[in-house]
Amino acid sequence: MSKHAKEMEILKEHLGKHQLKFTRQRELILDAFLKQEHITAEEMYHQLARKDPHLGLATIYRTLNLFCEAGLAQARHFGTQTQYDNVSHKGHHDHLICTGCGKIVEFENCDIERLQEEVASRNGFTIQTHRLELYGLCSRCRH
Amino acid sequence: MSKHAKEMEILKEHLGKHQLKFTRQRELILDAFLKQEHITAEEMYHQLARKDPHLGLATIYRTLNLFCEAGLAQARHFGTQTQYDNVSHKGHHDHLICTGCGKIVEFENCDIERLQEEVASRNGFTIQTHRLELYGLCSRCRH
DNA sequence: TTGAAATTGATAACCCGTCTCAAAAAGAAT
DNA sequence: ATTCTTTTTGAGACGGGTTATCAATTTCAA
Numbered sequence: 088m089s090k091h092a093k094e095m096e097i098l099k100e101h102l103g104k105h106q107l108k109f110t111r112q113r114e115l116i117l118d119a120f121l122k123q124e125h126i127t128a129e130e131m132y133h134q135l136a137r138k139d140p141h142l143g144l145a146t147i148y149r150t151l152n153l154f155c156e157a158g159l160a161q162a163r164h165f166g167t168q169t170q171y172d173n174v175s176h177k178g179h180h181d182h183l184i185c186t187g188c189g190k191i192v193e194f195e196n197c198d199i200e201r202l203q204e205e206v207a208s209r210n211g212f213t214i215q216t217h218r219l220e221l222y223g224l225c226s227r228c229r230h
Numbered sequence: 231m232s233k234h235a236k237e238m239e240i241l242k243e244h245l246g247k248h249q250l251k252f253t254r255q256r257e258l259i260l261d262a263f264l265k266q267e268h269i270t271a272e273e274m275y276h277q278l279a280r281k282d283p284h285l286g287l288a289t290i291y292r293t294l295n296l297f298c299e300a301g302l303a304q305a306r307h308f309g310t311q312t313q314y315d316n317v318s319h320k321g322h323h324d325h326l327i328c329t330g331c332g333k334i335v336e337f338e339n340c341d342i343e344r345l346q347e348e349v350a351s352r353n354g355f356t357i358q359t360h361r362l363e364l365y366g367l368c369s370r371c372r373h
Numbered sequence: 374t375t376g377a378a379a380t381t382g383a384t385a386a387c388c389c390g391t392c393t394c395a396a397a398a399a400g401a402a403t
Numbered sequence: 404a405t406t407c408t409t410t411t412t413g414a415g416a417c418g419g420g421t422t423a424t425c426a427a428t429t430t431c432a433a
Contacts, residue, residue: 106410108398108400108410110398110410110411110412128390142412143413143414145390145391145392145413145415146412146413148389149391156371158367161329161365162329163365165307167388169389169390183350183353192353199349206364210326211368211369212335212364212368213366213372214364214366215329215365215366215367216365216366217362218365219360219361219363220360221346221355221360222359222360223350223355223358223359249378249379251430252431253379253380253429254429255380256380270420286383287382287421288381288382288384288423310389310390310419310420
């Protein structure tokens, strides 16, 4: 039995609800995906290149998008590529980024997160994750 | 004299520092850019199609990227396109993004912005701009 | 005015991601 | 197990957005 039983169950439930089929490829890709915090389709393609049923790039894209619909993954456009984030992975933090020297300070703020939930539910959304980046000048660069 | 004198000055300073030249095209593009809150290269291309020195799409891309380096713009990858945000524009808005169907809802929340300021000043930062994206499922995709 | 260096515009090239379609696999009903 | 319908797969074609190429033009310092 896989160590990703819970997520596998979520996937199977989603498949059942949408007349989709459980395949060896989807199982393989989910296993590989859940080992990462985030990954691109291209990276996963190389990672799984030598697995038993050979996985086509199209299948990887399709499957990662399927995971997004099932709520297991989250697509994030980063530079030119799309990052697929593992939603089950917690420990999220936000960033203060100095535009002068590039310094990055991590922070967490519960009040902000609570307000985010409010905004989301007011719009009918259920938040899976978020990205908050504050850009500015640190005390040193301001002078 | 242009009404965007301050930004024009920032641009000229950046150009000077990097041995770049001030051209009619850069001036035109900056003027058009500053009138918007955010814009894509393609949109700007159509907007400026009939201006006096005809502007090539490549020039628009190059110039908007230049503005990013000068700190006047901020690139944001949105779906397949890149949005160039006007950093000087206040009343910044944030985004709720559905990971299922890609729907995007814009919102503004002063309380969140105030808390951001607090976090920043506690860390000695002066915020220039920020990016807040909430990812989740909209009401339709949740079912 | 001159000349070196940067810029421009047209378009080719590029990259990422999606679409197409015939062959294979899944899964329900025999 | 066998059949049959439906979905999935993989290879490659395709498409949209962005960047690279390069000859002609413009900038600007000397």
